[in-house]
Amino acid sequence: MHYHLKTLTHITTVVRTLTGPSTRTMSTGLMFQLKVNPVNGTSEWIVIEEEQVDDVSPKPLLATTSYLDMLNDAPRNRAYCLAIDKAVTKHSQVLDIGSGTGLLSMMAARAMDIDTTSSTSSLSSSKGTVTACESYLPMVKLMKKVLRANNMNHKIRVLNKRSDELEVGADIASRADVLVSEILDSELLGEGLIPTLQHAHDNLLVENYQTVPHKATTYGQLVESTYLWKLHDLYNNEANVADGIHLVPKGKEGILQVKPQQFAMHCDAFGEDIQLLSEPFQIFEFDFWKRPESHGETRVHIKPTRDGTVHAVISWWVLQLDKEGKIFYSTSPKWISSPSSHSGTKDWCDHWKQCVWFTKGKGLAVCKDESVYMDATHTDISISYKFNDHHWLTTQDSHITLSPERISIYGDKQWRHSMLKALNYALKGIESPLCVIADDSVFLSVAIACVSKTSHIISLFPGISDKGSQYLQAVADENGYSMDQVRVINTRKQQLTMNDTHQNKVDLLIAEPFYFGADGMLPWHGLQFWSKRTMLDSMLSDDVCIMPCKGILKACAMSLPDLWRSRHALGDIEGVNHTMVNDTLGACGPSSESPCFPFFIWQCGEMEKLSDTFTVMEFDFLKPLSSCHGKTKVEFTEAGVCHGFALWIDWVMDSTNDVVMSTGPDQRYWKQGVKLLAEPLNIVQPGICSTVIEAYFDASSGELSVKNR
Known part of the structure; x- marks a missing residue:
């Protein structure tokens, strides 16, 4: 399921993706921010005092959520505004669950002020109230800023609680007669809509309450769709490849799914x-x-x-x-x-x-x-x-659940052929090579065992760990290898040492790179491989083969009007000023550039390439991990409006540059990084117009920053 951070009405812990930190709000009022290093995979919780959120921009806390895109959805905002105006009177008791920036609460408060249809003699003389319920502390802080800026802080009561923690008589004076909420995901129910409404119905609302939305x-x-078929049916797609590798043998079709x-x-x-x-x-x-x-x-x-x-x-x-x-x-x-x-x-x-x-x-x-x-x-x-x-496929105890795109990659004939070509090149002429798979690639583990029957394989499997070991055991017979040939050592639990290799040094260190759970991350999350390579430096033989041997950060200037519209700086939203949230939410506008976000470029609406592909910088995996910098001039080849750059990494598998695995926008299986400009560039004369893009990779933090000069 996919929970938006906006409405965590039933979730106490917010764990963000590895593109940035997460927060955990404790009952004491303290916030704990989870900082994750995307290169070495380490993480730690650090304490943030509440006042820091006001004094220091909380941009890292909220910039990769979907708030900004939602607030830029004008038809959504207009529909809610019209419906709230119809439902709310000056005597309404309104409860807003999952308030976010407080937009719906402010619409309700304004509807009370402008209501002219109510008859005082026929209605209770009680004054209307609006209560905003939001469990996510950083968003509560931001909401209060928005309320103050719009002079509505005295009209709306803000509660930093989950809705199922609210009590009538303590948190709210009486049951509400109007519920406004927007706790919907793409599937409709995934944000906890039903349990939220059940609790509200039983504990927080009058009998004949109104809701916005109504139903x-x-x-x-x-x-x-052949494309959609390839996203889930690895068994039948693998049968069309016929390269001798059976990731999903007959009778075990659900083992990877x-x-x-x-x-x-x-x-x-x-x-x-x-x-x-x-x-x-x-x-x-x-x-x-x-x-x-x-x-x-x-x-x-x-x-x-x-x-x-x-x-x-x-x-x-x-x-x-x-x-x-x-x-x-x-x-x-x-x-x-x-x-x-x-x-x-x-x-x-x-x-x-x-x-x-x-x-x-x-x-x-x-x-x-x-x-x-x-x-x-x-x-x-x-x-x-x-x-x-x-019914859906039955699963085995050793099954591994992968993303649709990963299933499609493993069934792709060209991708598998390229990987096998690189393996044959690396293992040619080596007797009993010691091979270490540094990522979560079950394909490489099986493929090496098939290509070199005398190889000794250590799979680190940092993400799938024990499930990876069970999987390799389950498919061993169909792929003709013995588990005596393969070992799984989870380096999240222990460091690989020479004792694990019986004092033998590594002949082949390889990765796709693929790290389980990182499918939605920025492309450079795969640089974990560089960190793994560095930790194993003393265990590598003098003539070790490292695959990939380097990574190339590539980029292309793009026209992305739909993506830009969804992430540009906010101003007035249905009469409510939201300019003060732009920095926090990572909006692109005259005052600041947005951070990089992971997107499938081909799914970003209207798009057009405005330049040739160019190299920003290279990462040399033959050497230990180090910080690096790149700067290049971008020359536009097409007229149009440049909204930003798509960025990705090409993984160069062999020293001859013969096998290169690109994760660029022409490939549908990988997300690219998108860097939107502070302001779009109007390219009138291609070939003459140019700009400069600069990137810096910090090896200590694992962060890669990109700027347009």
């Missing part, structure tokens, strides 16, 4: 890679104005519109924000023609995407007009599907 409906559509869940993706980017096999169909309807059930099931009968193979279900949701059914917001893909009453946006946004559910194996064959049925089930946090009693 949500989920929809789906059957699609055929993706989680049986919905995956948030920008489905408009698939373009011609998908064929629609049905009309859209309704799946679930969730009424927010009554107590929701934790479990629900429905059977959907679907009549395909053409012959084909169902590889996936693409789903989305539509919000009805008002009771009357006149204000809507939709997360549907662009090919869906929403009714005119659906005032939802078709603009690109990253905080809500469509979702993809993979069908089993090769997919489900369907014929036009011959109905199939789909059983849909929801829990309190997720939605799942199955077709015609086809």
Whole structure:
């Protein structure tokens, strides 16, 4: 599931990705910030006093969350504003759960001030109130700044608590009659919407309360897509490669797999890679104005519109924000023609995407007009599907769950061929080589055992550890190697020493590089390999082969208008000033540049390359880890508006530069780093216009900073 930091109503610990620090808010009021070094993998909690958040910019705490993209979603903001204006009167008792910057609370407070429809004689004379509930302390601090700047701090009571910690009579004077919230993820339920509403219904709201939004409906559509098929069916894709390596042998198809869940993706980017096999169909309807059930099931009968193979279900949701059914917001893909009453946006946004559910194996064959049925089930946090009693793959105890992109990489014929070519080059002519796999690559562990039957292999598996050992044991027979040949030593638990190698030095040190759990990180997270290589320096033989032997930080100037729109500096949002949050949220604007963010460039909406690919700097893995710097002049080759740069690393596997694994924007399996400019550059005369990009890698912190000069 994917929790936004914005609404941690049921989560006490916030653990951010390794692109930056995390925070843990304790009952004492202290904050603990988790600082992670992306190169050596070490982490530590450091104490931050509360006053530091006000005195020192908390930008590192919040800059990689989705707040900014959400606040830049004008149709969303407008829909909420209209619905709140209709629901709130000057006598309303309003509760805002997961308040974020307080935008919805301020809309509610303003609606009380401008309400002219209420009759004092027919209503209670009690004064309306707005209570904002937000559990994330750094966001509470930021919200209070926004309230003060908009002169609304005296109109809204802010509670730094989870909603399930609130008590009537202590935290709020009485039960609320209006609930406003935005605790929705791309799947709808993943942020804890149902348990939040259940608790609020039972403990915090009057009987006939109103909610904004009023209800949500989920929809789906059957699609055929070779691309989506390759993201989950490693067994059948591997069968087409025929290189003698069996990562998922017959009968063990689930030993490497993706989680049986919905995956948030920008489905408009698939373009011609998908064929629609049905009309859209309704799946679930969730009424927010009554107590929701934790479990629900429905059977959907679907009549395909053409012959084909169902590889996936693409789903989305539509919000009805008002009771009357006149204000809507939709997360549907662009090919869906929403009714005119659906005032939802078709603009690109990253905080809500469509979702993809993979069908089993090769997919489900369907014929036009011959109905199939789909059983849909929801829990309190997720939605799942199955077709015609086809269940998800059963799993073994030794199974490893990987991202869809990693599954697709392992089934890619060209990628596997390149890796095997590099291995054969490295192991040629070496008798009984000692090989150390420095990352979480099960492919390299199996491939080396297959390529060199006399090799001795040590797999460090820092992320998958014991599961990696169980996996190698499970597939040994099908790949023709003995576990006497392979050892797994988890270096997170102990340091590799000469005793582990029986006093033999390492002949081959290799990685893809791939580190489990780092799929959503910036490309240079793979520089962990450089740190591992450095720690093992004394154990390397004089003629050791190191793969990759170097990494090249590459970049390309890009026009990214949709991404820029979602992350540009905030100003007035429905009459509420938000300029004071820009630095904290990492907005790009005249006063500051944004940090680098990880994105699949090909899924970032409209895009265009404005320069050739250029090298920023190189990392020499033949030498120990060290800080380095790069600076280059960028010459534009196309006219257009440059919003920033895509950055990635090309991993050079061999000293002849014959095998290079690129993770650039032309490759769909890897995320790139995106550095947006403080202000876009208008390129009128390509070939004449230029700029300078500079990068610095700090070996001690593992941070890589990029600046445009």
